[in-house]
Amino acid sequence: MRIRWIVVCIMLLLNGLNCKGSLPIGATAVGIAGAALYAGFEKLRCTFYECCYKGADWIQPNIAALNIALEKYIHGQHLVRNVVSRALKAHLFNDQPSKALVMSFHGWTGGGKNFVSKFIAENTYKLGMKSQYVHIFVSTLDFPHEQMADIYKLHLQDWIRGNVSKCERSLFIFDEIDKMPLGMINGIKPFIDYHESIGGVDFRKSVFIFLSNTGGPDITRTMLQMWRAGKSREDITLMDLEHLIQLGAFNEDGGLHKSELIQHSLVDHYIPFLPLERRHIELCALDEIRRRGHRPSQELVKSVADEMVYFPPENKLFSTTGCKRVAQKVGYILATREYENLFE
Incomplete structure (x- = not known):
């Protein structure tokens, strides 16, 4: 009995607990020992393998490093730099966010949307884009057939539910969302809405990023008007463009067309990527x-x-x-x- 208690004591101490008090006996001792051994094993495993265990260093958001990367490599996108870091900081350092963070990147190809997504992953997860908690979907590759939208929707729901149950701090990136089958993206609505949990899983700490070319013509048209009026590029504000790209995403053909996500105001930030000079x-x-x-x-x-x-x-x-x-x-x-x- 004393040897068993010593083992329990050691495992409790390894997990930052104390083992003072009377000796536990029978099933109680076995239960405590089992729990302590499992927790100790998890800590040991997380030293060598990526895990979502609280206290492990595999998920360590570094907003300062993200700011440096955006400043150094994302050219001509002052609105992106102003919004992305603040939105992530407010969400990732909040232990009880009200909902999952949803950011929608819009603009012409080559503006840096994929680049920014990569920097977010690299400065949140130790393994960056290779992390098992970073999930990338490319519409033309993963959801190529319009007639299979309902099947894709069910598979996507299962994938998100399964992965968030493993790690609440999961990142989901949807590239080419403007080419996604119509209505399919509505399948993720429950996961980004204001629910404390769904089926016992809390989705509120997750991050969803949409990449889309929709809104590009409206952004460019507004930029040209401002340029002809003598307004500096750096003077353009989010207020000048956010409503335009929200309307564009809702009305233009594509994955967000007439989307419930937009109708119910579940996209937190519409971020314009300006055309590059x-x-x-x-x-x-x-x-x-x-x-x-x-x-x-x-x-x-x-x-x-x-x-x-x-x-x-x-x-x-x-x-x-x-x-x-x-x-x-x-x-x-x-x-x-x-x-x-x-x-x-």
């Missing part, structure tokens, strides 16, 4: 050249920017693909120059 393309080129280990020059950066296509035709203000094709252009130009140097 030539100066932002040059900054992206600079980043890519350095990433490849080459010394950047003004001439090389200019050559990359010259390869991109801009609109509208009369002033060529914005890149049609943002920074999306910059890496390919940098690689092509560097390879061409290396090839030419062989024959000099």
